[in-house]
Amino acid sequence: MNYLRGDLRDQLAYVGQDVVRTGLVIGSGGNLSARLPDGDSCWVTAGGTWLDRLDRPSFVRVRISDGSVRTEPPTYSDDPLRSGGPALDAGPARPSRTAGQTRQDGAALPDGTTLPAQRAPSAVPSVAGGASASVGVPAAARVAVTRRSVPPHVQGEAGPSSVETAAGPSASATLPTSEVALHLATYRARPDVNAIVHLHPQTVLLLDALGEQIRLVTTDHGFYLRRIARVPFRLPGTSELAELAADATRDGTNCLVLSRHGCSVLADSVELAHKRAANLEEAARLTYRALAAGRLADLPELPAEFLARLDAGATSV
Numbered sequence: 001m002n003y004l005r006g007d008l009r010d011q012l013a014y015v016g017q018d019v020v021r022t023g024l025v026i027g028s029g030g031n032l033s034a035r036l037p038d039g040d041s042c043w044v045t046a047g048g049t050w051l052d053r054l055d056r057p058s059f060v061r062v063r064i065s066d067g068s069v070r071t072e073p074p075t076y077s078d079d080p081l082r083s084g085g086p087a088l089d090a091g092p093a094r095p096s097r098t099a100g101q102t103r104q105d106g107a108a109l110p111d112g113t114t115l116p117a118q119r120a121p122s123a124v125p126s127v128a129g130g131a132s133a134s135v136g137v138p139a140a141a142r143v144a145v146t147r148r149s150v151p152p153h154v155q156g157e158a159g160p161s162s163v164e165t166a167a168g169p170s171a172s173a174t175l176p177t178s179e180v181a182l183h184l185a186t187y188r189a190r191p192d193v194n195a196i197v198h199l200h201p202q203t204v205l206l207l208d209a210l211g212e213q214i215r216l217v218t219t220d221h222g223f224y225l226r227r228i229a230r231v232p233f234r235l236p237g238t239s240e241l242a243e244l245a246a247d248a249t250r251d252g253t254n255c256l257v258l259s260r261h262g263c264s265v266l267a268d269s270v271e272l273a274h275k276r277a278a279n280l281e282e283a284a285r286l287t288y289r290a291l292a293a294g295r296l297a298d299l300p301e302l303p304a305e306f307l308a309r310l311d312a313g314a315t316s317v
Contacts, residue, residue, distance in 0.1 A: 016051035029200035185246035203284035
């Protein structure tokens with residue numbers, strides 16, 4: 001296995017760097033999440049973060065069932081793939097690395113990408129009765145909140161517009177992305193999904209604006225994407241968009257185009273979600289090239305025998 005392993009936040013940070021480096025999006029064009037081993041919480045990017053500048057403090061832990069922000073450290077075992085103390089997310093247990101395999105913070109990854117050195121996480125507020133912070137729940141007394149670019153159209157939504165704690169007037173907390181509802185609704189609808197990559201890829205959105213469907217041109221497109229569903233435009237960050245997107249995935253669809261907004265790509269691992277996002281944009285680019293050449297109508301479907309093999313559960317291309 002040559003994909004980045006260990007802490008889920010490191011994996012998501014790698015996705016963020018790669019999608020910007022390869023031109024899928026500009027730096028702030030999307031948000032990322034991964035479900036934790038407990039099944040009912042996830043790491044999600046904080047509001048206002050840049051995808052190519054993510055590190056562990058760039059993520060917020062949110063409970064999937066009720067949307068509350070969790071501020072206590074997860075009670076999982078140490079990450080066996082990192083040395084020098086306990087991990088704060090502890091992904092699924094894996095065999096320890098052999099000598100020479102430990103990745104140092106700031107070191108180059110196999111493809112040449114260098115993740116930023118980890119900075120020490122800032123102190124998080126403790127909360128009476130189980131350190132957590134409820135998102136979007138009215139309260140008589142609120143504490144100071146670090147707000148990171150919550151769009152005006154989200155302010156009135158029942159969602160992550162505020163963080164409530166019982167830690168006193170000097171406490172502060174980081175908000176998740178304003179599109180956290182999209183991630184949570186999908187995790188609730190799809191228990192098999194462990195990672196969601198939501199991006200604003202340029203060619204995907206251009207084709208949507210032109211009213212053109214993305215074609216699956218190569219066997220890789222067929223294998224990783226299989227089918228692409230389109231969700232009609234709703235305001236970003238709203239519960240309406242989140243529920244429409246979640247409903248569109250209930251039949252097993254893993255790739256959505258959110259009209260005039262972006263894509264939502266799902267998988268059982270961060271690595272597979274990353275591959276699907278890359279293949280979705282590549283399929284869009286090839287579709288656009290055929291359109292620009294005036295040959296889109298001549299672009300055939302993938303061979304029926306190959307699609308039948310996929311439907312039968314083929315696991316390789």
